[in-house]
Amino acid sequence: MLKTHVAAALQGAPGDAGRDVLPYAMQVSVWARWAIALVAAALLLYRPEFWFPEQPERPFLLIALVAVNGLAHARLLLGRPVTRAWLLLLSVADVVLLSAAIGIGPGFDRFVFAAYYPALAMFVLVFPSVWLALAWTSLTAAACAATTLIAADGLDFEAGDERALLGRIAAMYVLALCVLLITRLERERREAALVRERRLHQERAELSQEVHSTIAQTAYLLEQGIRRARGLAGESNEELTAALDASWSLSTAAVWEARRLADSGRLFEGRALRPTLWGHCETFERVTGVPVSLSQSGTEPPLPVETRGRLFAIAHNALTNAARHAQAGEVTVRLDFWADRVRLSIADDGVGLPDGYQDRGRGFQGMAADAEALGGSLTVQSGNGTPGTTITCVAPLPKPEPGG
Structure with missing residues (x-):
């Protein structure tokens, strides 16, 4: 045994x-x-x-x-x-x-x-x-x-050395049992945390499916209806046209954010980062009409769901910026995998970023926070007489789990 x-x-x-x-x-x-x-x-x-x-x-x-x-x-x-x-x-x-x-x-x-x-x-x-x-x-x-x-x-038995020796041996058993108890308690705590994490991932995946089946579809139909109404209204009524344009912009944003929830949920189902990003880029192109290309170098290793989720969030916020503020005509997304790090870059050919963009809204702050949480860095290249914006995140790859 x-x-x-x-x-x-x-x-x-x-x-x-x-x-x-x-x-x-x-x-x-x-x-x-x-x-x-x-x-x-x-x-x-x-x-x-x-x-x-x-x-x-x-x-x-x-x-x-x-x-x-x-x-x-x-x-x-x-x-x-x-x-x-x-x-x-x-x-x-x-x-x-x-x-x-x-x-x-x-x-x-x-x-x-x-x-x-x-x-x-x-x-x-x-x-x-x-x-x-x-x-x-x-x-x-x-x-x-x-x-x-x-x-x-x-041993000096007259001095009672044998009792001291027995005490040393007894202390060995006490120490072993105490360390064993602490180790078992810590292992149970970690296993309980893993169970909670798996349950949370399952709930996120189920929520994404629900969003895809209900909210995203409803928002998409609403956006299509407003677009059709805008076409029927023409230029006959300026106030109606302005109201429809505003409603159409809001509905487009709602569709895009709903798709974020639906697409990111696939990460919790175990899908790799690249196919998830590719599906999200297709959604972006369909919703905004802005062409998107996705390229990759290197092989994507198995990544923790947190790493995939934060990189996905950075890409989503960068695409959102390209659609809302950059007036981009084309967006390029690139993934580069090396042995010890990953680089995600999103480049557009829009008008660039205004001064003080870091303090406007929470998009760039959220991207910087996600990059920092991954142990990496976020750089933004924009202006300097050249059109377009390039957002790049470089983060270390988590070390693979050692064998037992």
């Missing part, structure tokens, strides 16, 4: 929310070992008479620690996947090196045993299984007890 638990823990469950903990756990453990190595080196150099010539093995333990930790650190620096198998290997190395340090030293009175506790806590954090936590704690406790007993001085 234990073998089954070990295999399942090393494999990891599909979509395991704890996988993103692995790189962070690796970094923390690596830097903790470097700190221990520095302290050990300082102690060896400061008072060499405490270990030489009686304990010449100590420098070799330090060399082994540096070699193991250097290999793990190099893997991090090279961007290699951090797996549970690697962290298990490091945990084994920790126990072996600590036990060896106790075994070749005076044993019980040494403070080296205290390093067992953070090593044990790191193991339980990475492998939050009750059976594995208890099994590993038992192995660690056995190693600690065995090396203490076989050390040079062993």
